[in-house]
Amino acid sequence: MYAQMVKSTGTGVKSREEMSPEEAAFQARIDAGEKIEPKDWMPEGYRKTLIRQIGQHAHSEIVGQLPEGNWITRAPTLERKAILLAKVQDEAGHGLYLYCAAETLGVSRDEMTEMLLDGRMKYSSIFNYPTLTWADMGAVGWLVDGAAIMNQVPLQRTSFGPYSRAMIRVCKEESFHQRQGFDIMMKMAKGNAQQKAMAQDALNRFWYPALMMFGPSDKDSVHSAQSMAWRIKMNTNDELRQKFVDQTVPQAEFLGLSVPDENLKWNEEKGGYDFSEPDWEEFFEVIKGNGPCNTDRLAARNKAWDDGAWVREGLMAHAEKKRARKMAAE
Amino acid sequence: MKTEWPLWEIFIRGQHGLSHRHVGSLHAPDAEMAIKNARDVYTRRNEGVSIWVVEAAAITASSPSDKGPMYEPSESKVYRHPSFYDIPDDVGAM
Numbered sequence: 001m002y003a004q005m006v007k008s009t010g011t012g013v014k015s016r017e018e019m020s021p022e023e024a025a026f027q028a029r030i031d032a033g034e035k036i037e038p039k040d041w042m043p044e045g046y047r048k049t050l051i052r053q054i055g056q057h058a059h060s061e062i063v064g065q066l067p068e069g070n071w072i073t074r075a076p077t078l079e080r081k082a083i084l085l086a087k088v089q090d091e092a093g094h095g096l097y098l099y100c101a102a103e104t105l106g107v108s109r110d111e112m113t114e115m116l117l118d119g120r121m122k123y124s125s126i127f128n129y130p131t132l133t134w135a136d137m138g139a140v141g142w143l144v145d146g147a148a149i150m151n152q153v154p155l156q157r158t159s160f161g162p163y164s165r166a167m168i169r170v171c172k173e174e175s176f177h178q179r180q181g182f183d184i185m186m187k188m189a190k191g192n193a194q195q196k197a198m199a200q201d202a203l204n205r206f207w208y209p210a211l212m213m214f215g216p217s218d219k220d221s222v223h224s225a226q227s228m229a230w231r232i233k234m235n236t237n238d239e240l241r242q243k244f245v246d247q248t249v250p251q252a253e254f255l256g257l258s259v260p261d262e263n264l265k266w267n268e269e270k271g272g273y274d275f276s277e278p279d280w281e282e283f284f285e286v287i288k289g290n291g292p293c294n295t296d297r298l299a300a301r302n303k304a305w306d307d308g309a310w311v312r313e314g315l316m317a318h319a320e321k322k323r324a325r326k327m328a329a330e
Numbered sequence: 331m332k333t334e335w336p337l338w339e340i341f342i343r344g345q346h347g348l349s350h351r352h353v354g355s356l357h358a359p360d361a362e363m364a365i366k367n368a369r370d371v372y373t374r375r376n377e378g379v380s381i382w383v384v385e386a387a388a389i390t391a392s393s394p395s396d397k398g399p400m401y402e403p404s405e406s407k408v409y410r411h412p413s414f415y416d417i418p419d420d421v422g423a424m
């Protein structure tokens with residue numbers, strides 16, 4: 001998802017007997033549906049896993065601005081431009097809400113930024129794919145934000161208070177994102193032959209990368225089992241992927257577009273679609289840094305950080321000078 | 331040079347005449363910029379009519395381990411609630 005393959009302690013879920021009294025009391029609070037707040041006692045593994053997960057989620061929101069930012073200056077109308085600008089601005093906000101939630105766990109904003117910039121922390125694989133045409137703005141809103149919503153809605157109930165509150169804000173804003181994307185797709189799909197071909201091409205290119213957003217199957221993963229016990233992960237990757245496919249296929253039919261999967265078939269027995277897995281080899285390559293845009297994305301973030309240094313420093317120096325002057329006057 | 335801007339806690343009064351409510355935090359070099367940033371980060375959809383910003387370092391919080399001594403004493407004082415008193419129906423609204 002926006003946080004893919006987050007590693008937890010790696011040791012699996014402890015039984016009640018193996019837990020220290022603090023750990024047992026902590027797990028009991030989670031099982032009772034209580035929220036954990038930053039100053040409460042928590043196992044080191046919970047804290048560390050959450051920093052990784054929320055950090056990855058925040059980085060994805062920030063890097064995720066780049067593929068869409070690419071089209072702001074070339075939006076076909078002033079209205080589309082204003083909408084896309086508002087959408088991308090929301091994503092910046094999502095990144096900020098999430099960074100603040102992670103900071104309550106004792107990591108600083110600069111540390112997280114530096115870990116993104118030098119590759120120690122990851123962001124979602126999806127943002128390493130290029131946005132080649134205007135129709136991609138439709139596909140991204142419809143599929144990428146759609147997949148993000150699948151994951152974020154259950155996370156509103158996550159056990160960590162600041163994360164849960166950030167997710168509630170994010171979810172309030174997300175459905176506009178998906179709708180504006182679908183709106184673009186409707187326009188293109190009902191347009192002339194060339195426009196329809198562009199919409200189909202965008203769906204073809206984004207379908208499998210969108211399925212990858214949920215991460216590889218984790219039904220046997222010790223990390224996921226621990227995260228689910230801690231309620232920082234609410235569903236398995238396969239559950240969410242299935243839900244996404246079941247929701248999206250009828251929408252593609254509505255658009256008159258075809259999902260690029262020969263094996264896609266309604267399975268009456270399970271009450272959902274059978275579908276092809278994405279190419280997981282490709283996914284691991286993208287995660288390793290070898291996707292089509294990894295280099296560009298990190299270069300853009302590094303440039304923004306380096307070019308902005310004088311502004312951050314200048315404003316801080318100015319604020320300190322003002323404070324000193326005020327103190328002297330008092 | 332390391333210059334992480336300080337953290338500010340943001341409080342916003344919604345449209346409905348309620349108290350300012352904590353909505354989150356952000357980094358800014360000074361209070362003035364914190365208010366400008368809070369407007370962009372927390373009121374993009376008309377969420378508020380007034381913003382307070384407080385430097386996070388200036389906030390003193392109660393500690394979770396004091397929960398017992400702080401709040402338990404009030405649990406036994408049921409007579410502080412109107413439902414403690416049985417008033418006959420004949421008395422009318424009260």
Ligand SMILES: [Fe+2]
Pocket residue numbers: 061090091094170
């Ligand atoms: Fe977002």
Ligand SMILES: [Fe+2]
Pocket residue numbers: 091145148174177
């Ligand atoms: Fe979004």
